[in-house]
Amino acid sequence: MNLSAEEMRKKVLEIIDPWRGREGGLIPILQALQGAMGYVAEPAVKIVSEELKIPMSEIYSVATFYAQFHLTPRGRHVVRVCRGTACHVRGSLKILDAIKEQTGCAENGTTEDLRFSLEPVACLGACGLAPVMVVDDQTFGRSAPDGVRAILEQFL
Numbered sequence: 642m643n644l645s646a647e648e649m650r651k652k653v654l655e656i657i658d659p660w661r662g663r664e665g666g667l668i669p670i671l672q673a674l675q676g677a678m679g680y681v682a683e684p685a686v687k688i689v690s691e692e693l694k695i696p697m698s699e700i701y702s703v704a705t706f707y708a709q710f711h712l713t714p715r716g717r718h719v720v721r722v723c724r725g726t727a728c729h730v731r732g733s734l735k736i737l738d739a740i741k742e743q744t745g746c747a748e749n750g751t752t753e754d755l756r757f758s759l760e761p762v763a764c765l766g767a768c769g770l771a772p773v774m775v776v777d778d779q780t781f782g783r784s785a786p787d788g789v790r791a792i793l794e795q796f797l
Contacts, residue, residue, distance in 0.1 A: 716758035725764035
């Protein structure tokens, strides 16, 4: 979501106003910022810091501690590849490599056109379907490197 500076300030103030003078609001504020903007944008962090008198370093320490927060824009589609034992044994690394090759996206990165973000994960909990990749909320089990292109084309 691209917002002008004025629109961003208005949105951030709308998010933080219910938390003024209250304890424990930083995580819900960061979640709301990310929900509204797709990621925790630096200008938004600066506004939160100024308005709530919280050092930016403290905000970033929270935002970088939790894996749920993203400090850079993410792709419209998030591709996750399971790297658990069952998936590893059945070739998930080759699937991950095929995705990187076809999208030009690095692990934990986003394509330049913001179409895909690629995230290897420790386990997706679908070992019986190994190797598994998930695009957004769709699971693709018993995947193979030569089937990656067809899967990704569904999300173009």
